[in-house]
Amino acid sequence: MDKLKVLDGELVKNYLAGNEKSFEILIKRHKQRVYNFIFSKVLDRDITEDIFQDTFIKVINTLKRGKYNEEGKFLPWVMRIAHNLIIDHFRKSNRMPTFKNTDEFDIFSVLGDGELNAEKQLIKEQILSDVRKLVDELPEDQKEVLLMRMYKDMSFKEISESTGVSINTALGRMRYSLINMRKLIDKYNVILVN
Template sequence: MELTMQQLKQNTFLKEKDKLLGFIRGRVSTLEEAEDILQDVFYQFIAGFETIDSLDRVTSWLYSVARNKIIDRYRRDASRPKRTDFSFSSSSDEDGPLTLQEILPDLDNSPESVLLKEAIWDEITEALSELPKAQREIFIQNEIEERSFRELAEEEGVSINTLLSRKRYAIMSLRKRLQRFYDDVMMDN
């Protein structure tokens, strides 16, 4: 018995829904936000189902769309839990964790904080565009797209240590840039 296209869409999404929600929930602040993103993913799934090359690729397509929606949300309101200020406890420890969360402040949802979040993301975007291509790409692929170093090393034909080094330089550059930005903001207050 052959399934109709509608049944196929429904079965596929129902099968992946809980795992996808868990994936999203682990990357956003609230369950409501995760459910909103899941709804956006579902809408895009329904609208773009015909563009998916093969049924074997549906799951990876759903996760790619979810990842893109999460990134869009970060860019819009930078709602991920963050540090409380720009004083980087590990800035002198170059072997410390190298994550985006490490270099972003923790802000509430006041109007001033929302504007500051937008300014911070603008600053990060500009700083990333100024990085050498190799550093920018590894930072985005690992930190924002959440791809593993192993996967990237195999894909690019370089060692994991090379990628770690590139990301380390990117983080150090972003730290310096955001520290200058923070100092400028604090001097205005």
């Protein structure tokens, strides 16, 4: 059996069927990434070792109870367990790290958790959906100019030629569309922060 070609899901099944060696392969395969992930958050070798051990104890217990159903997503599942144990560690020691978003530093890159990225993606999609609804409420001539400028990346000269109006009229419609968008954002209390 070539260890590298056997998928994680297959190794999990083999382990559950009583093959202890399969779990050793899983640990060897993912040990470094899980360990590095934990260390990057706690910055202490002893604490990292403890959380690493706890992570795999929790993995074994969950597998033994038949509660694992993350078909083909073993590593992200293990990382979520490690992430939760890291949070527990900081809660117990009453020193949750505080992070501020700056230009060089983004909280999402530190957490590096697929769930948060998914949450961020959902927020982004909601914002885009809200913006589309607001755009639909603009008068037709303003909406046309806004869509050409923002979504089709057309110049005002191209917009002017395409709509058959002067460049100044196209600029004016764009200006009014933005003013009206701001009014609609206020009216509907839309939050456009991602």
